[in-house]
Amino acid sequence: MSLVKVVVADDNPVVRSGLVSLLEATGVARVLAEAADGRRAIELxxxxxxxxxxxxxxxxxxxxxxxxxxxxxxxxxxxxTYTDDPEVIRAAVRGGASGYLVHGTFGVDELAAAVRDAAAGTGNPLSQVAITALMDAVKEPAKPGPRNGDRDKYGLSAREVEVMDLIAQGRANREIAGALFLTEKTVKNHVNRIFAKLAVENRAAAIARWLGTAVGDR
Structure with a gap:
């Protein structure tokens, strides 16, 4: 398997150095460059x-x-990042982030898997705090809110709604298959159709759109 080519952007040199060493030690990534600010990250x-x-x-x-x-x-x-502010998380996902991990909530193996999945577009790693932030964005006490009506406009089938609800809970395809008594291949087919109907390319964007936090959904 070829190494994932990455650019690391973090203004803390100690954190940045440690992250680079960790990534290279896992054997899944090769760091091409480092940036200490967002502007330099874009240039690199x-x-x-x-x-x-x-x-x-x-x-x-x-x-x-x-x-x-x-x-x-x-x-x-x-x-x-260390930032777990819900508004920041939602803004990052709306801006196009494929995943959001908070330091201290994952191990080395989880980071390696997250890097592989995010780079390949086969997964969208989200720390639990990120999932909670997206879910909380649409919680409205005392009334159902716009969520159900928004869902109807996407034309998802009843089964696709079940699958999407589980995706929004951060469930992997394997877990969804077990919960709904389906094969992983069937779940993958459902996921592909859901992405097409929601006009998104990954899980993070699908969750944002489903929960009404994507750009243009407010």
């Missing part, structure tokens, strides 16, 4: 065209939430 990404950018949120000159809007048009972006 345009120069090197990596498979994935690992992007911090709070950086000088240009923060990660702003930078991801440009970076996501060039390549896949995985937010990797």
């Amino acid at each position: 990404t345009e120069l090197h065209r990596p498979d994935l950018v690992l992007l911090d949120v709070r950086m000088p000159l240009l923060d990660g939430v702003t930078a991801v809007q440009t970076l996501s048009k060039i390549t896949k972006v995985l937010m990797l």
